[in-house]
Amino acid sequence: MHPRVVEVTERLRQRSQGSHQAWRAQMAEAAAMPRGRRALSCGNLAHGMAACPAADKDRLRMVDEVNVAMVTAYNDMLSAHQPYERFPELIRQALRAFGATGQVAGGVPAMCDGVTQGEPGMELSLHSRDVIAMATAVALSHNMFDAALCLGVCDKIVPGLLMGALRFAHLPVVFVPAGPMPSGLPNSEKAAVRQRFAEGKASREELLEAESRSYHGPGTCTFYGTANTNQILLEAMGLQLPGASFVHPNTALRDALTVHAAEQAARLARNGQNLMAMFDERTLINAVVMLLATGGSTNLTLHLVAIGQSAGLQLRWEDMAALSEVVPTLARIYPNGQADINQFQAAGGTAWLFRQLLDAGLLHADVQTVAGPGLQAYTQEPILNDGRLEWREGPGASLDDSILRSQAEPFSADGGLRLLEGNLGRGVIKVSAVKPEHWRVSAPCRIFHSQEAFVEAFKAGELERDLVAVLRFQGPRANGMPELHKLTPYLGVLQDRGFKVALVTDGRMSGASGKVPAAIHVCPEAAQGGPLARLREGDMITLDAQRSLLRVELADEQWRERQAVSHDQPIRRGWGRELFGFMRAQISSAEEGGSSFTECLRDTDQESRA
Known part of the structure; x- marks a missing residue:
């Protein structure tokens, strides 16, 4: 080992x-x-097999089967x-x-x-x-x-x-x-159509056709x-x-x-x-x-x-x-x-x-x-x-070394997952799809509280520069931590235009997030007064995957004195979201799994040990 x-x-x-x-x-x-019907009362067992065919009922009566x-x-x-x-x-x-x-x-x-x-x-x-x-x-x-x-x-x-x-x-x-x-439309072609749509260069009909050829x-x-x-x-x-x-x-x-x-x-x-x-x-x-x-x-x-x-x-x-x-x-x-x-x-x-x-x-x-x-x-x-x-x-050798390689000649010597830490908290970044020249971004931040606001700013031409996009109040307690996949094509367009761009968020990205550096799952989340809630427009942020660093470039004393802003919009209702309010109220942090059960499981373990 x-x-x-x-x-x-x-x-x-x-x-x-x-x-x-x-x-x-x-x-x-x-x-x-006693398990599997061995201790069930006759009424219990009768309920459990009432709808079964006769042969299954005969077997279910044999409780050792x-x-x-x-x-x-x-x-x-x-x-x-x-x-x-x-x-x-x-x-x-x-x-x-x-x-x-x-x-x-x-x-x-x-x-x-x-x-x-x-x-x-x-x-x-x-x-x-x-x-x-x-x-x-x-x-x-x-x-x-x-x-x-x-x-x-x-x-x-x-x-x-x-x-x-x-x-x-x-x-x-x-x-x-x-x-x-x-397999359908190659993923690279699908991604290209998505980016062209984000730039207004492809119609909705073209986009739907590409997506339908991918998911078919x-x-x-x-x-x-x-x-x-x-x-x-x-x-x-x-x-x-x-x-x-x-x-x-x-x-x-x-x-x-x-x-x-x-x-x-x-x-x-x-x-x-x-x-x-x-x-x-x-x-x-x-x-x-x-x-x-x-x-x-x-x-x-x-x-x-x-x-x-x-x-x-x-x-x-x-x-x-x-x-x-x-x-x-x-x-x-x-x-x-x-x-x-x-x-x-x-x-x-x-x-x-x-x-x-x-x-x-x-x-x-x-x-x-x-x-x-x-x-x-x-x-x-x-x-x-x-x-x-x-x-x-299985095969003794990779049949395509552009897809699979041996441990002696890997694509990368590491697994591409890093824990980021600094005065903005702790988060994770996956760099396996990010080119090394994009691993470090230091730029003024632009703050958003929704994906829609980011897209509007992009379409208005406000993001044509080096920037770190901060999408906060997207953590488990704030709104259930939705994936922010909608940002991917727009950030990709900005990067392709030669700008240094990165995303910092207490939310999630899609399992298919790729080429743009993204510090995600940042803890503590903004809704609980985490550091992202203390950021202001234009603050200089450094995301350095090589050094596992995520920080705002402010003097320590100035940063400590900065007050956290509260969420400037209420949790949206409708679409059943209000039914899950009790789960948002007790959900754990991202680094504790974003789980509704963390505390009750911890209490159960303590009771069992006692």
């Missing part, structure tokens, strides 16, 4: 010792209770989740053939950030992750089940499903992906945003079958993998294995390493912290930054390169990545996974051989 990985893992273990042990004790207590819960994020508005429509019956039939049963235990909401970008609904996005966690808990609260299958792919859905499942870790849990859509069928969007990052990280955590992430929907191989996932969940239940045995500090560190090696979505710097908390693991940004110094960048997938996720998979995919990272000692190989002990199985890829699902060794 690489000594830095060992060091950070041990630091996480020591820091989390009390809270993780409290979680394990709670899960062990649940595991010791396995019944698998399906928690599904199906809806047919999300391209990534539309394929799940046919999964429940496929899974039920597979389980019946395996001598088990399966039931849809519940559905979870699944909103699409791609649809809500720049819209009022985006202010519900981060909160939806915690709603999904609660919905998962509601689904699994029926003590009818011996195992669970989680059917979800996209941005907040996978983290929410996992956070909820980790509170039921006395059960085995297997994640079941749906796969990416086929069932499956996950093909750029390397949060959804596809989730998929690779699930494999790194050993919670998804090896090589299952990027097989297209509605194909024979995809169906075979879904059937095998159902069988494996039942097999794990029969063998007495559970999620608690598969999730510890090593699991979480493996996810961080894979995030860094692939230049994955910055949203995971929130989600992995919140996921860890659900198992009593206190992951910090410092851990990620320390690992980023030694984990090389091995993949270039849009927006960090030109390839899409299908080209990545064709070049070697996850099997290649696992082999390289294991050989470099950067992954904990000795973990328990849904595929069995150890990560070695993840160096293999699934195939159909005469209609039978098999795994074969």
Whole structure:
């Protein structure tokens, strides 16, 4: 093992010792209770199987047989989740053939950030992750089940499903992906049309045509945003079958993998294995390493912290930054390169990545996974051989070194994620898609309180200069921390025109944020009197990714005397946003995961230890 990985893992273990042990004790207590119908009253059991076919009822009466819960994020508005429509019956039939049963235990909401970008609904996005966690808990609260299958792919859905499942870790849990859509318009062409539209050089009809050629069928969007990052990280955590992430929907191989996932969940239940045995500090560190090696979505710097908390693991940004110094960048997938996720998979995919990272000692190989002990199985890829699902060794060399490289010849010696600190607070920046000449920007700031205000200033020609755009009051407490993806094409235009530009915000950028340097997730947030609330128009700001620095160039005494401004506009109402006011009131900071559960989980851990 690489000594830095060992060091950070041990630091996480020591820091989390009390809270993780409290979680394990709670899960062990649940595991010791009669499970899966064994202690249900006749009335309870009758309710739980009332709608089942007669043969399933007969099997459900045999309380030692396995019944698998399906928690599904199906809806047919999300391209990534539309394929799940046919999964429940496929899974039920597979389980019946395996001598088990399966039931849809519940559905979870699944909103699409791609649809809500720049819209009022985006202010519900981060909160939806915690709603999904609660919905998962509601689904699994029926003590009818011996195992669970989680059917979800996209941005907040996978983290929410996992956070909820980790509170039921006395059960085995297997994640079941749906796969990416086929490649459409190349991402570079789509980005170019977006920038031309921002400059008024392309019509809305041209833009819609380009977008529709990019997002054109069932499956996950093909750029390397949060959804596809989730998929690779699930494999790194050993919670998804090896090589299952990027097989297209509605194909024979995809169906075979879904059937095998159902069988494996039942097999794990029969063998007495559970999620608690598969999730510890090593699991979480493996996810961080894979995030860094692939230049994955910055949203995971929130989600992995919140996921860890659900198992009593206190992951910090410092851990990620320390690992980023030694984990090389091995993949270039849009927006960090030109390839899409299908080209990545064709070049070697996850099997290649696992082999390289294991050989470099950067992954904990000795973990328990849904595929069995150890990560070695993840160096293999699934195939159909005469209609039978098999795994074969992945490629021994990258088939396209513009997409995938070996750990001996990486794209970059580090993972491109940095923790920024200074008198403006703490934030993160991803530089894997930012050219080194743009890593340092020192310029007067222009302050905005909404994306719309920024766009208006751009269209009015007010931003034709070097500047640091500050978008504040966008944190979790202020308005739910919406993604600020609407800014991306406009900032890209300014940079392409030769100006030194950067973004500083207490909000989020999209999982597809790219070439413009952006200090995001800045803490403490402005709505809580953080340093961004003390900035004034024209203050000189320095963002230096090389030195991990974020500061305003003012004398210390002058800066300390500066008063914070209050939010100059009320939280907008409508579109359901008022229903989430209680979550904004108790949500934790970005570096604590932007979670509604941080305090209650902390209190639970303390009670358990007492």
